[in-house]
Amino acid sequence: MSFNVMIVDDSNAMRAVIKKIISMSGFKMDKCLNAGNGKEALDILAHEWVDVIISDINMPEMNGLELLAKLKQDDLYQEIPVILISTEGSDERMQKAFAGGAQGFIKKPFLPEELRKKLYEIIGVSNDGEYTEDKTNADDLDF
Amino acid sequence: MMANTQKIKQTLMISIFEVFEKMFYVFLEPVGKTDWDRQSVASIQFTGPMNGRIRAFFSKGITDVMAQNMLNIDESEITEKLREDCLKESLNMICGNFLRNFDSSKVFDLSLPVCEPVSDENTGGPIESSEQNLLLDFTSGKGMLGIRCTISDIE
Numbered sequence: 001m002s003f004n005v006m007i008v009d010d011s012n013a014m015r016a017v018i019k020k021i022i023s024m025s026g027f028k029m030d031k032c033l034n035a036g037n038g039k040e041a042l043d044i045l046a047h048e049w050v051d052v053i054i055s056d057i058n059m060p061e062m063n064g065l066e067l068l069a070k071l072k073q074d075d076l077y078q079e080i081p082v083i084l085i086s087t088e089g090s091d092e093r094m095q096k097a098f099a100g101g102a103q104g105f106i107k108k109p110f111l112p113e114e115l116r117k118k119l120y121e122i123i124g125v126s127n128d129g130e131y132t133e134d135k136t137n138a139d140d141l142d143f
Numbered sequence: 144m145m146a147n148t149q150k151i152k153q154t155l156m157i158s159i160f161e162v163f164e165k166m167f168y169v170f171l172e173p174v175g176k177t178d179w180d181r182q183s184v185a186s187i188q189f190t191g192p193m194n195g196r197i198r199a200f201f202s203k204g205i206t207d208v209m210a211q212n213m214l215n216i217d218e219s220e221i222t223e224k225l226r227e228d229c230l231k232e233s234l235n236m237i238c239g240n241f242l243r244n245f246d247s248s249k250v251f252d253l254s255l256p257v258c259e260p261v262s263d264e265n266t267g268g269p270i271e272s273s274e275q276n277l278l279l280d281f282t283s284g285k286g287m288l289g290i291r292c293t294i295s296d297i298e
Binding site: 017020 | 161162165166210213214215224225228229231232235236238239240242243247248249250251253255
């Protein structure tokens with residue numbers, strides 16, 4: 001079973017890293033959509049379905065917590081699981097994130113295994129467990 | 144105040160090591176050398192129970208290694224924009240990690256990191272470390288990293 005993921009982060013490099021981790025973790029990723037902030041994410045969601053959203057918090061225009069709030073207010077999007085990956089991991093922010101409906105909170109810097117584990121918990125399936133070599137292509141970086 | 148400065152310095156160093164080892168697979172060694180060729184500068188500010196700014200200085204060698212290791216790409220694929228992105232992200236993580244390690248019960252707000260042109264103003268030549276102005280330099284074998292942390296109000 002393949003799935004669509006959206007990665008929301010104002011850092012192109014971080015988006016590429018997250019995409020690479022997901023690719024190498026054995027998940028069958030159908031689409032990987034990228035957004036630079038919460039507003040872009042909502043614009044993309046208007047015409048694309050995703051199965052999970054991985055989002056930073058500290059972004060311009062609309063931050064990750066604001067995006068989370070918008071998603072949970074919308075009947076169409078409220079069931080999409082959201083994993084926050086952020087440097088801002090104070091106890092209070094994490095509590096706020098989980099109270100707001102986030103299903104995961106990973107603090108930067110993080111090991112690939114942390115993200116894999118959280119995705120397994122949320123998505124629940126992977127492929128046969130075969131890992132494929134995925135050398136990130138510069139074209140993937142959207143520069 | 145002295146004990147606080149020591150705690151800030153130790154926490155900052157641990158945070159820097161963690162970021163570079165986990166995200167960039169770069170192992171740093173503290174050095175006393177402060178006079179080296181700074182190619183790039185990134186800056187971030189934080190506010191909260193403690194306000195301040197962290198500036199990070201990079202040599203060209205270390206920025207290339209950071210981009211290559213983080214993204215698993217060849218040297219030929221590194222662009223200036225990509226390099227800048229890696230530097231800003233590294234500083235974002237250093238600052239956030241430092242503040243969280245310093246006191247996870249407190250909420251800090253971070254600015255968006257920016258790259259600055261290297262100038263006398265932000266490199267400032269030899270700088271004396273003081274209680275408000277921490278200066279840390281590291282070597283990685285491939286290049287140099289310098290961190291200047293300026294703290295202005297501590298509650």
